[in-house]
Amino acid sequence: MRVSREIVIQTASDIADKDGLNKVSLKVVAAKLGIRTPSLYNHIESLDDLLLEVAHNGMRKMNNQMEKVAIGNSGDTAIKCISIEYFNFVISHPGVYETIQWATWHGNNETLEVFGEYKTLLEKLIISCNLEIKNTDEVLNLIMSVLHGYSTLQLGKALVSQEEAIKGLADSIDTVLLGIHKKYD
Secondary structure: OOOOHHHHHHHHHHHHHHHOHHHOOHHHHHHHHOOOHHHHHHOOOOHHHHHHHHHHHHHHHHHHHHHHHHOOOOHHHHHHHHHHHHHHHHHHOHHHHHHHHHHHHHOOHHHHHHHHHHHHHHHHHHHOOOOOOOOOHHHHHHHHHHHHHHHHHHHOOOOOOHHHHHHHHHHHHHHHHHHHHHHHO
């Protein structure tokens, strides 16, 4: 197999999802690819560079998946759809999600740009709820907190099954949206 930057990033993503972020190292990635560790430097600058790429690719995939489920929906329905899609991504890619969280502390301008795309999508959906608010920051932060918190609980195995967790998330989002409408309608 011919190794490329994309293959190195995907291999690191797969390792993270299977074994967790703390198991991703240049040595492990190189071994998985059947190459020597110094050969990785033909494709990446450092472990941090690799982890940022894993996070950025993961964030973009998550954003794209959420955008797809939002198509044709607006308001509360769209927020509920993207919330479940966010959760599904986290459950499917726990190591990549962990890497995304790492990147929020160790990121760069590209990290801010990709995170900004996520926030912009949520802001558009909040605006489609026709709330009487001057800016969406308070509602945006609330929804992002619920999504992250609920997903983190699931990753920590605090919830029993994915199906029950999705129902619980849907109920939680409904409750949050009821509160938002009560305050801002």
